[in-house]
Amino acid sequence: MKIAVIHGYLLNGTGSNLYVQNLCRQLCISGHDVMLFCQDVELENYDFIESAYRFDKDNENMERFHEKRTPFEGKCRCFVPNIGKQLPVYVKDMYDRFEAVEITKISRHDMESYINANKKALRACFMDEKPDVAISNHIVMQPVYTNRALEGLEGTVKLTVAHGSSFNFSVRKSNMALNYALEGLNAADGLVFLTDYSQREFEDYFDEIAEIKARKMLIPAGVDIEGFFPLEIGESKSERIKRLMESIESEKGLLKNNMESGASREFESLIKNATGEELSEKKAMLMAKGDGKAIDPDIMEKLLKIDWENENILLYYGKYLWTKGIHNIIISLPFILKENPNTRLVLVGFGTSRGYLETLVNALDMGDLDKLKYLLKYPEQFQSHVERGTGHYSKWVLDILRDSEKAKDYMKTARGNVKDRVVFTGFMDHGLLRDIIPCADVVIAPSIFPEAFGLVGVEALACGVLPLQTYHSGFKCVVDSYEGLFELDGNLKGIQKLCLDENLVRNISCGINAVLQAYRSRGEELVLRIRKDARNICVDSYSWRSVADRFLDEAQSEMENLEKVKLEV
Structure with missing residues (x-):
C-alpha cells in the first residue's frame, strides 16, 4: 500500500x-x-x-x-x-x-x-x-x-x-x-x-x-518497545546513566546554552533578590530562560551529582508549561522531603515556564513566604498559557500558607533544602530519555489541562517504571490500564487517584510517599515485580x-x- x-x-x-x-x-x-x-x-x-x-x-x-x-x-x-x-x-x-x-x-x-x-x-x-x-x-x-x-x-x-x-x-x-x-x-x-x-x-x-x-x-x-526498555537483570542505574552521558558527549551540538553567561547570572540574581511584584515586570526574561530545545551546558555535572543508586528519583519529562502542572510537584516537595529526605526531583524539558518554576524553587529554598504566595496567586504575571481556574488545584497549599503555624512548618522543611533537591536538565530527545527513564523510581505526569493521550505513562511502563498521572482526559485510559500495579502492595492500594481538585498537591505528595514507603518495605522484590508487570502491560496494549x-x-x-x-x- x-x-x-x-x-x-x-x-x-x-x-x-x-x-x-x-x-x-x-x-x-x-x-x-x-x-x-x-x-x-x-x-x-x-x-x-x-x-x-x-x-x-x-x-x-x-x-x-x-x-x-x-x-x-x-x-x-x-x-x-x-x-x-x-x-x-x-x-x-x-x-x-x-x-x-x-x-x-x-x-x-x-x-x-x-x-x-x-x-x-x-x-x-x-x-x-x-x-x-x-x-x-x-x-x-x-x-x-x-x-x-x-x-x-x-x-x-x-x-x-x-x-x-x-x-x-x-x-x-x-x-x-x-x-x-x-x-x-x-x-x-x-x-x-x-x-x-x-x-x-x-x-x-x-x-x-x-x-x-x-x-x-x-x-x-x-510506544517504541524496542527503544524503551527496563534495566536488565544485573544492570545498575549508574551503568545506564553512564551510557546516557556517553550519548550526550557524542552529540556535542546538544550542549548549547540558551542564555549568555552574563544574562544567566542576572537571572539568578533577579529571582533571588526581587519581590514577586518586581519579578512580574520581568516576565520576558523569565520566559526566555527555557525557551529553546537545548540541554543545559552543565548537564554532566548535574548528572554526576545525583546518587542514582541510593536516592529516590522522581522524574518529570515534557514541556515546561503551566498546563503541565509541574509547579504542583514542586510545591509538594516539602511534604515529600519531610518523610523521604533522600529524594531528588529531575525535571527534563524545555518551555517558557522554566523561569517561573526556578523562581518557585528559589522562593521555597530561601523560605520567602511572601514571594511564594505571590507566585502561586498570580501565575499569569510570569508566564503564558495559564488557563483560568487551574490555580484552584494548588488551593490546599495556599490554605496552609495562610495558617501561620502550618506555614512555618512547611517553610522550615523547604528552607535551604529544596534547591539542591530539584534538577533542571533542559531538553532531552527520546534517544536520551530512554536511558534516564529506567533510572527513575517514579515518573510523574501531573498535567492540569486536557491531554489527548498519556504517552509519558506508556513510555514509563515500557521502561518498567511506575507512572503517577493525573486522572483526566486522555490520561484516564492509560491510568486505568496500569491500575493493577497498585494491587501489588498494601501501601500502594491506598493511593488516591490524582483527580483535578483542590487536594491535588496533597494527593501527589501522599501518592509519592506511599510508593517510596512500599519500596522501602518490600525492597528489590517489589521493584522487580513492578518492572516486569509494567513492561508486560505496555507490550500487550501499546x-x-x-x-x-x-x-x-x-x-x-x-x-x-x-x-x-x-x-x-
Whole structure:
C-alpha cells in the first residue's frame, strides 16, 4: 500500500512528532511505502527514511538532500515543502529555521500563503504518485492543504488524526481556525482519535456546530518497545546513566546554552533578590530562560551529582508549561522531603515556564513566604498559557500558607533544602530519555489541562517504571490500564487517584510517599515485580505494530467502501 503521512512539523520532541515518526517506521517495517511530508531536515538518525527532498521557493521542483539504505521492506521518502520563514504553531515554541507564530495570531492572508505552499508541494508529488491513503495529523491545517492537493484525484482514502493541541489551543480559540478545521474535516473519510475522551470532547464541541460525516475510529497511540526498555537483570542505574552521558558527549551540538553567561547570572540574581511584584515586570526574561530545545551546558555535572543508586528519583519529562502542572510537584516537595529526605526531583524539558518554576524553587529554598504566595496567586504575571481556574488545584497549599503555624512548618522543611533537591536538565530527545527513564523510581505526569493521550505513562511502563498521572482526559485510559500495579502492595492500594481538585498537591505528595514507603518495605522484590508487570502491560496494549495494523485495517475498509460506491454509480 502507498501511504502519504502529512505532518507540518518535526519528527522529534513533542507527542505528535513522535507519533508520526513511530507510525511511519512501523508502516515501513510492515512493508508499505510511505511518502512523508514534514519540516524536519536533520534526518540522519531516522532509520526508516531512505531519501529526502527539499522543494524550491515555488514548491514546483525539488532536490534530493538525503539518501541511505534502510533495513525495512517498505521505504519512506521524506518531502520538505518550502513554507518560508513563518511556521504556524498551536503553542509558542522555538525552531532554528523558523519564526514560530501561534495560529490564533496569524492573519488569514499569511495562513492562505502557508496552506498554498504546502498544497503545491503535495500536489507536485501526488500528480506523479497518487497515494492509496493520506493520513493528516492535527485537525488544522494539514487536512486542509492535503484535501486541496488531492482535488480532482479520486480514490485516495483521507484519514485525519485528531491530536489534542490543535483542537484545544487553536480551534477552540479562533474562528478562523475553526473554519479551516471544518473545511478539512468535511473532506475526511475517517477521523482517528487516540482516546475515547478525545472523541467525546470533539463530539461535544462539533456536534453543535456542524454535521461531520467522516467515520470515527479509536486507535490508541503506541510506544517504541524496542527503544524503551527496563534495566536488565544485573544492570545498575549508574551503568545506564553512564551510557546516557556517553550519548550526550557524542552529540556535542546538544550542549548549547540558551542564555549568555552574563544574562544567566542576572537571572539568578533577579529571582533571588526581587519581590514577586518586581519579578512580574520581568516576565520576558523569565520566559526566555527555557525557551529553546537545548540541554543545559552543565548537564554532566548535574548528572554526576545525583546518587542514582541510593536516592529516590522522581522524574518529570515534557514541556515546561503551566498546563503541565509541574509547579504542583514542586510545591509538594516539602511534604515529600519531610518523610523521604533522600529524594531528588529531575525535571527534563524545555518551555517558557522554566523561569517561573526556578523562581518557585528559589522562593521555597530561601523560605520567602511572601514571594511564594505571590507566585502561586498570580501565575499569569510570569508566564503564558495559564488557563483560568487551574490555580484552584494548588488551593490546599495556599490554605496552609495562610495558617501561620502550618506555614512555618512547611517553610522550615523547604528552607535551604529544596534547591539542591530539584534538577533542571533542559531538553532531552527520546534517544536520551530512554536511558534516564529506567533510572527513575517514579515518573510523574501531573498535567492540569486536557491531554489527548498519556504517552509519558506508556513510555514509563515500557521502561518498567511506575507512572503517577493525573486522572483526566486522555490520561484516564492509560491510568486505568496500569491500575493493577497498585494491587501489588498494601501501601500502594491506598493511593488516591490524582483527580483535578483542590487536594491535588496533597494527593501527589501522599501518592509519592506511599510508593517510596512500599519500596522501602518490600525492597528489590517489589521493584522487580513492578518492572516486569509494567513492561508486560505496555507490550500487550501499546505496541506500534498493533497501532499500524489497525490503521491499515481501517484504511482497507474505507478503500472497499469507495470502490463499492464507485461501482454503484
